Amino acid sequence: MDDLRERGEGLTMDVDFRDMMASFPTGVSVVTAQHANAAPWGMTCSALCSLSMNPSTLLVCLRTESPTLQAAVRSGGFAVNLLHGDAQGVASLFASGAPDRFDRVLWRPTLHTRSPALVEAAHAVADCVVERTHPAGDHVIVIGAVRSVERLRSDSALLYGFRQYGQWSSTAPAIA
Template identity: 75%
Template sequence: MDSDFRDMMSSFPTGVSVVTAQERGMSPCGMTCSALCSLSVNPPSLLICLRTESPTLRAVVDSGAFAVNLLHGEAEWVAALFASGAPDRFDRVTWRPSRHTRSPALVDAAHAIAECTVDRAHPAGDHVIVVGAVRSVERFRRESALLYGFRRYNEWSQTAPAARR
């Protein structure tokens, strides 16, 4: 069943983000996350799903804040880096503390960044669903987004041919 479920979900393309958090006095934490969706426009909120054992989840909950860095189409290497768990990943990317929550903002890899505070968290299997209240959004002039589906990355661009009808 596990492999059938994984195969099914791999055929569902989704945007790629890196969720980051900063605990006081600690190193920044972050992980690649494709389990993300908008939840509400009023008030603006989104949800992310993070592994129960993830250090990033611990940082998100302990700090009460996080940033969702939506990756642009040329940032596949950043998605792979933050999926790898490499301990030096923040040394290998350009980042700065975000304006409101101080969560790491991956300014060169993202086409948009949402700063969130934790509204609530719900355990669900081997993950925790975190509902975030969006406090601010920063957008950059980049015309593509990174997608993941069928176990590979691809780029979706504003200049791509129109969708079939």
């Protein structure tokens, strides 16, 4: 019982929770959006999951104060760029908040929402329309109806866990 921590311990709980989640490897994506003719926005995101197959629906969690969230809500759409295994630099770039990040990557607008598709860094891109949002702590859950999926590569996927990047290859042996 001494190892159990309960809510209310403040900073200790935050550090323990962050450490626990760092030990949970997950895929890496960049969520992008563009409102009207304004500059594009994007952020690295690992809080992503498939919500429904029919209809095809994704759930992403974006920081409440994120300009990417604001652009997605204002435009009514966003793209989820699933990064391939060699795109660690792009993941780091979009996690940094560098103002020139879209000048440093090749991208083009998606068909339906005109959100940026990172054509050299992504192995797949989902073009989504915002269905609804739900505030949750310091993030907002965004539910998006997938309007189209574009497969750009199929050789690997970028992963993040234990505070480091790795990749899963399509030729990796199955785990028994």
